[in-house]
Amino acid sequence: EELRYAHVGAEGDIQTRYASEAADAIAAETDGEVTVQVFPASQLGGVAEMVDGVRMGSISMGHHDFASLARIVPDVAVFNAPFIYRDAAQALAATDPNNSPALQEINEKLISEGGVRIIGRIYRGARHISSNFEVKSPADLEDKPFRAVPLDLWVSMVKGFGATPTPVEVSELPTALMTGLVVGQENPLTMISANKLYEVQSHVALTGHMHSVLAVFVNEKAWQGLSEDNRAAITKVLEEKAQASLEWATASEEELVAELKGVGMTVITEAEGLDLEAFRKPVLEQIRADFPNFAPYIEQIAEVK
Amino acid sequence: MGILLIITFLLLFIAGVPVVYAILLPAIGYVLIEGFPIGLLAQRVTYALDSFPLVAVPIFIFVGNLMNLAGVTDRIFRFADTLVGRAPGGLAQVNIFSSLIFSGMSGAALADVGGLGKIEIEAMRKRGFEAPFSAAVTAASAVVGPIFPPSIPLIVYGSVTSVSIVQLLVAGIVPALICVALLMVTAAVLSLRHKMPRASRWPTLREVGSALVPALPALLAPVLMISGMMLGLFTPTEAAAVTAFYVILISSLVYRELTWAHLRDSMLATLKSTSAILIIVAAAALFGWILAVEQVPQDFAKMILTLSTNPIVLLLIANLIFFIAGMFLDSTTATLLVVPVIAPPMVLAGVDPVHLGIVAIFNLMVGLLTPPMGLSLFLVSEIAQISLRQLLKALAPFYVPLIITLGIITFAPDLVLWLPGFLR
Amino acid sequence: MKIARRFVEAVCLLLLGALVLVPFAQVLLRDLFNAPIVGAEEFTRFLLICVVFVSYPLVVASGENIVMGDIRNALPAPMRRILNLFTSVAAVAVSGLIAYAVFATIGDNLNNATPTLKIPFWLFLGATFFGFFFAAIIHLVHLRKPPQKSTSVSL
Ligand code: NA
Numbered sequence: 001e002e003l004r005y006a007h008v009g010a011e012g013d014i015q016t017r018y019a020s021e022a023a024d025a026i027a028a029e030t031d032g033e034v035t036v037q038v039f040p041a042s043q044l045g046g047v048a049e050m051v052d053g054v055r056m057g058s059i060s061m062g063h064h065d066f067a068s069l070a071r072i073v074p075d076v077a078v079f080n081a082p083f084i085y086r087d088a089a090q091a092l093a094a095t096d097p098n099n100s101p102a103l104q105e106i107n108e109k110l111i112s113e114g115g116v117r118i119i120g121r122i123y124r125g126a127r128h129i130s131s132n133f134e135v136k137s138p139a140d141l142e143d144k145p146f147r148a149v150p151l152d153l154w155v156s157m158v159k160g161f162g163a164t165p166t167p168v169e170v171s172e173l174p175t176a177l178m179t180g181l182v183v184g185q186e187n188p189l190t191m192i193s194a195n196k197l198y199e200v201q202s203h204v205a206l207t208g209h210m211h212s213v214l215a216v217f218v219n220e221k222a223w224q225g226l227s228e229d230n231r232a233a234i235t236k237v238l239e240e241k242a243q244a245s246l247e248w249a250t251a252s253e254e255e256l257v258a259e260l261k262g263v264g265m266t267v268i269t270e271a272e273g274l275d276l277e278a279f280r281k282p283v284l285e286q287i288r289a290d291f292p293n294f295a296p297y298i299e300q301i302a303e304v305k
Numbered sequence: 306m307g308i309l310l311i312i313t314f315l316l317l318f319i320a321g322v323p324v325v326y327a328i329l330l331p332a333i334g335y336v337l338i339e340g341f342p343i344g345l346l347a348q349r350v351t352y353a354l355d356s357f358p359l360v361a362v363p364i365f366i367f368v369g370n371l372m373n374l375a376g377v378t379d380r381i382f383r384f385a386d387t388l389v390g391r392a393p394g395g396l397a398q399v400n401i402f403s404s405l406i407f408s409g410m411s412g413a414a415l416a417d418v419g420g421l422g423k424i425e426i427e428a429m430r431k432r433g434f435e436a437p438f439s440a441a442v443t444a445a446s447a448v449v450g451p452i453f454p455p456s457i458p459l460i461v462y463g464s465v466t467s468v469s470i471v472q473l474l475v476a477g478i479v480p481a482l483i484c485v486a487l488l489m490v491t492a493a494v495l496s497l498r499h500k501m502p503r504a505s506r507w508p509t510l511r512e513v514g515s516a517l518v519p520a521l522p523a524l525l526a527p528v529l530m531i532s533g534m535m536l537g538l539f540t541p542t543e544a545a546a547v548t549a550f551y552v553i554l555i556s557s558l559v560y561r562e563l564t565w566a567h568l569r570d571s572m573l574a575t576l577k578s579t580s581a582i583l584i585i586v587a588a589a590a591l592f593g594w595i596l597a598v599e600q601v602p603q604d605f606a607k608m609i610l611t612l613s614t615n616p617i618v619l620l621l622i623a624n625l626i627f628f629i630a631g632m633f634l635d636s637t638t639a640t641l642l643v644v645p646v647i648a649p650p651m652v653l654a655g656v657d658p659v660h661l662g663i664v665a666i667f668n669l670m671v672g673l674l675t676p677p678m679g680l681s682l683f684l685v686s687e688i689a690q691i692s693l694r695q696l697l698k699a700l701a702p703f704y705v706p707l708i709i710t711l712g713i714i715t716f717a718p719d720l721v722l723w724l725p726g727f728l729r
Numbered sequence: 730m731k732i733a734r735r736f737v738e739a740v741c742l743l744l745l746g747a748l749v750l751v752p753f754a755q756v757l758l759r760d761l762f763n764a765p766i767v768g769a770e771e772f773t774r775f776l777l778i779c780v781v782f783v784s785y786p787l788v789v790a791s792g793e794n795i796v797m798g799d800i801r802n803a804l805p806a807p808m809r810r811i812l813n814l815f816t817s818v819a820a821v822a823v824s825g826l827i828a829y830a831v832f833a834t835i836g837d838n839l840n841n842a843t844p845t846l847k848i849p850f851w852l853f854l855g856a857t858f859f860g861f862f863f864a865a866i867i868h869l870v871h872l873r874k875p876p877q878k879s880t881s882v883s884l
């Protein structure tokens with residue numbers, strides 16, 4: 001069988017490395033019975049098109065933020081929620097399709113309601129706030145235009161930051177930051193480096209408010225069309241690569257901090273007075289108010305070791 | 306299979322099948338033969354338009370239509386005529402300068418020529434210019450507008466390549482001004498040599514002033530748009546909407562020429578142009594998806610990169626490809642079908658994507674003016690009611706400034722990237 | 730027929746009006762009052778899809794699709810007639826097939842909605858269906874004598 005694997009990641013991103021290495025490993029592990037053709041960089045369309053493509057089967061599999069699957073089952077966005085994981089390793093454990101109760105519960109809904117199954121995940125790093133001035137607590141962002149990914153969850157989170165959520169396309173982000181249309185944004189460091197946001201941003205606050213874990217999902221019919229052995233082989237490969245992605249991200253996080261300092265950014269951690277609690281409290285409150293359905297899942301996630 | 310699709314499209318296109326169906330017919334055939342779910346047809350065609358940057362397309366078309374109907378265009382013309390009517394070339398200079406702003410606003414280079422060009426040729430003939438020269442000036446100047454804001458071709462380019470549209474719009478300003486200057490010099494030399502009509506005397510300061518006053522609000526429209534985007538007050542799409550309200554405001558309150566009928570007529574014309582252009586964007590999205598699944602862009606990228614990885618050489622190759630594409634296809638169609646194939650290997654090899662955008666759009670425009678195909682040539686000769694030969698003869702000297710500009714745009718990326726540099 | 734046309738025109742005018750108004754209102758509210766409308770961009774994108782597809786039958790009815798007709802016009806009359814008929818048949822078939830594909834897909838998308846405003850997807854797909862379905866019908870009515878202008882480009 002040949003699987004068409006689409007994603008929107010660009011050259012050099014962890015997710016792109018994950019997809020291409022997983023494709024090679026799957027071919028090897030299944031003795032060539034299953035081949036995976038990867039289409040990176042939105043070649044087969046943007047996020048919404050990719051998700052719907054996997055639903056209907058024109059695309060066999062893909063990966064993206066859990067929240068992108070909210071168009072099928074809204075609760076799946078909980079895995080993107082800010083401040084719900086203790087650390088990166090726990091984030092990976094809580095999103096394990098083979099062991100996490102919360103994920104398995106939601107996966108059942110995805111399969112029955114959308115014909116889509118989560119079969120793996122990618123750890124892409126923690127998301128941090130960058131800005132053109134010093135940010136230590138939500139007070140520094142109060143009523144300032146801040147870029148929000150145009151999804152409910154982000155809008156809610158940015159409100160929790162105290163800022164005014166303002167949607168901006170990724171392609172316009174550097175320009176919008178330069179001109180002041182928005183005064184700050186949040187992303188993994190790898191994105192800040194790859195898109196040269198350091199040219200238009202002076203500060204980065206290591207809030208790590210979100211652990212960016214991407215869901216790897218497959219069209220259920222295509223999945224069931226594979227032999228049991230091949231499914232087991234693919235599951236094994238994706239688990240190995242998930243652990244590998246955690247290592248890549250952890251290793252590169254330190255390098256990236258050094259790199260960003262090297263190009264002149266001021267990095268703010270708790271040592272420099274970053275008040276994480278001041279962010280955590282209002283953000284979680286806002287999320288709880290806007291997404292009451294998340295509560296039981298958040299509890300389940302907290303129990304994962 | 307990919308090549309077969311492209312050939313089928315070209316055959317249908319040449320046979321005179323509307324572009325949207327020439328694209329969709331082979332695409333539907335592919336989906337049915339390969340057994341893809343037919344939901345793919347619905348999904349790709351609909352989602353292609355789920356794009357905020359593309360919202361600027363109908364709004365700019367609306368602004369253009371409104372300006373023509375509500376007398377804004379007239380006032381800019383009259384002012385320019387007062388100012389430079391005495392200069393060698395007279396109205397030809399007005400023709401060239403006004404294209405800078407107005408060309409690029411309709412979404413199809415050919416629609417610019419068909420709309421604005423018609424008015425310009427008429428005006429020049431009334432003033433006693435020969436038809437071939439009027440047609441040549443009109444055709445040549447229409448090339449430059451689409452790299453100067455507002456520009457729908459650049460918006461479409463940015464939305465297919467995910468390149469910053471603000472930067473693209475700003476990047477075109479300097480090259481466009483250089484090109485306009487060169488075209489004006491050419492027109493001046495030609496009209497001095499052939500003793501063409503010009504106003505009898507230079508205007509007095511008072512005359513300039515009294516023409517400027519009514520034109521000023523209109524002239525401020527592009528200034529408002531560019532500065533608003535550069536100051537971060539709004540995105541390109543919002544800039545289009547702000548300009549639309551500004552034009553409604555000045556034409557109803559300042560010029561008092563806007564009527565409800567004007568508004569309705571310009572909106573209806575806008576709806577049809579928008580739909581005719583964006584339905585092709587929708588169809589091309591399906592076609593592009595199939596080409597991607599068939600690995601056409603990937604194979605092409607490999608092929609190109611085996612030829613050379615030197616950015617300059619690659620840019621020359623890009624020049625050639627866009628130029629040829631422009632000879633056969635209208636700007637929007639060419640951008641949609643050719644750019645996604647050409648751009649990725651170029652960017653990978655280190656060509657700046659904003660620079661490439663200006664190179665691409667300007668080439669496509671020059672291609673439209675180049676025989677044997679050159680769609681713009683056919684249209685202009687038809688409007689001016691002259692033969693293709695007469696037009697080509699009159700047009701020949703204007704290729705010089707256009708080719709010089711092309712050279713500058715290609716080999717001086719620093720010049721192109723200077724203004725957008727302030728936004729990076 | 731005329732009443733239907735008037736009605737479609739009126740709907741399209743409203744959609745276009747809103748399309749221009751919403752981004753403008755967004756600029757005012759955000760830049761002057763620091764109170765942007767959440768989901769304004771999403772709503773504008775939705776309007777764009779509706780504008781393009783709902784007004785597509787108007788394009789077809791007045792024969793304003795973009796066409797490169799110069800080569801066909803240079804052909805001898807009999808060949809031109811054959812190509813004209815072929816074009817009309819192709820137009821009916823393509824728009825009819827797309828309309829069918831969209832119709833068949835609407836059922837699968839009943840729960841699908843936009844992320845912020847929860848605009849249901851069947852509305853988007855409904856606009857696409859409307860556009861191609863009525864385009865197919867108008868093409869069929871015009872089968873013998875399409876009003877399509879055959880110059881380089883008609884806009
Ligand atoms: Na002109």
Ligand code: NA
Pocket residue numbers: 404405406407408409410450451452453454455456
């Ligand atoms: Na322009």
